[in-house]
Amino acid sequence: MPISNENIIVADNLTISYDLHRERKKLIALQDINLEIKKGEFVVLVGPSGCGKTSFINAVSGLIPKSGGSVKVRGEEVTAPGPDRAMVFQDYALLPWRTVESNIRLPYELQNLGISEEEKKQRVKNCLELVDLAGFEKSFPYELSGGMKQRVGIARALATNPDILLADEPFAAIDAMTREAMQAEMERIVMETGQTCVFITHSIDEAILLGDRVVVISYRPGKIKEIVNIDFPRPRMNNSEVKISKTYAELRDHIWNLVKDEAMQTTRGE
Amino acid sequence: MELSQRRSNADYERGIEMAKATEQIQYETDDPNRIQDVGWTFKEVWRRTRGFVVTSVNLIIFFILWEIVTTYGNINSLFLPKASAMFQELWVGMTTRAPEGAVFSGSILDHFLHSFTNLMTGLAIAMAIGIPGGLLMGGNKYVESILSPYVWALASLPRIALVPLFILFLGFTTTMQVTIIVISAVFPIVINAWAGVKTTEKSLLAAAKVFGANRVQLYYKVVLPYTLPFIISGIQQGIGRGLIGVVIAELFGGSNGLGYLIQRSADTFNTAMTFAVLLLLIVMSLSLINFTRWLEAKVAPWRNVNHL
Structure with a gap:
């Protein structure tokens, strides 16, 4: 897909800091970030x-x-x-009590995306195929290797079809x-x-x-x-x-x- | 150069082609015979049953040695009865009931039922208080800081110290016995549930939030399932503590139950009966604890805990 000229994420003087409670100080993690990311x-x-x-x-x-500035997504x-917006985590962050399929369905359970049950099924299937995990629907994360776990993480992120x-x-x-x-x-x-x-x-x-x-x-x-x-x-x-x-x-x-x-x-x- | 020009449509199409080609290769290398059937060999049967077989043989040898020593050794049966006498006492005690209107029952079954019912009632009450209590303490900072001093104070107090007080409050009643069981069993449950909520992995919470969880869903979909194995292991500890509570309550104040029967049989020099009741307590305790282990493995196979 070619890159368009339309900005999708715009950070404008973005500053983020954390409280250090013990020292009653603030730690500035990011200062004045200006970044425009195109679609x-x-x-x-x-x-x-x-x-x-x-x-x-x-x-x-x-x-x-x-703590300062702004981040805008699509304005x-x-x-x-x-x-x-979907996220893939370093430590996979898969729910260990859920099967691969059920983990990928998690975003559908947490928010109403207004899509039919049929389409959800189809999308889960597509996501699993996209990350090459067809056949592992009923497996639990602890039964998978690290690479496979992360592919589940990616499939879950793709489930909502995020931009x-x-x-x-x-x-x-x-x-x-x-x-x-x-x-x-x-x-x-x-x-x-x-x-x-x-x-x-x-x-x-x-x-x-x-x-x-x-x-x-x-x-x-x-x-x-x-x-x-x-x-x-x-x-x-x-x-x-x-x-x-x-x-x-x-x-x-x-x-x-x-x-x-x-x-x-x-x-x-x- | 403009970004859009750099990544042209032709590139995109070429990418798809290549991606499809790599997929093809991956499928071809997938060997369908990778998973093979392994038949039932003698070795396989032994591997699966050896734990049970070894334990059974071990126990049989133990009781046979006991029997030999008590039969041929110069041991007063007042101190150590024959193993067979103990089993006979247990069998008779568990198969007979006291006649209608008896003042005191010599039937182990009657006392066992009394103790078991008390234990179950006590555990049920302890769970009904402990689980929501622990969850609330883990979930709400204010509830936590208000309740935690009392929880720690009572949890660290040896529960036996409270028995005279409860006898004073409630008399020699079943209510008193159940109360002591509840007090004994409730704290491990509270503390485990509390710890479960507190230790819920941050990344799991972050993932749920990113995918749209509100506060209620966060608890329902992440915190509760994560805490469940903690609660079960709390109940497991609660069973152990509860059993202590049962025996203590009955030893100190009561006229029925297994604890009372131990006291009574020892007082009347019926040592075989005492041993029979002790054996029954062991069997009961192990059965309950193994049940919770099985339950834990069932609901939380991912924890894969190696038990002692």
């Missing part, structure tokens, strides 16, 4: 641990309040979660081989559905392979350091030319240089 775009956020990437995604989803201020897919380090807990396969899957799904995707990762390779733009965020307070455009044609995942190209190496080096100092800082705990 159909795949934006990847990269930055050191604790720089506020998750806070950004949580603010877009409506899970946490903002409307975000105040609460909504069916147009925006928010992914918070979805493949962080998955082994390296499965991870590559999952990245290909993610690219294919987002291409097929034409969704806008905001994706957090710590892997620079993942960022370059998946993102149309890579937003590098600095550490304490989180600010946008640079936005890097990635111009490789899609699909990139099964295209071996991408990874061995000179541009790829240059981009990788460039982004590493941007985050290097920050990453070193976090290890020293400054």
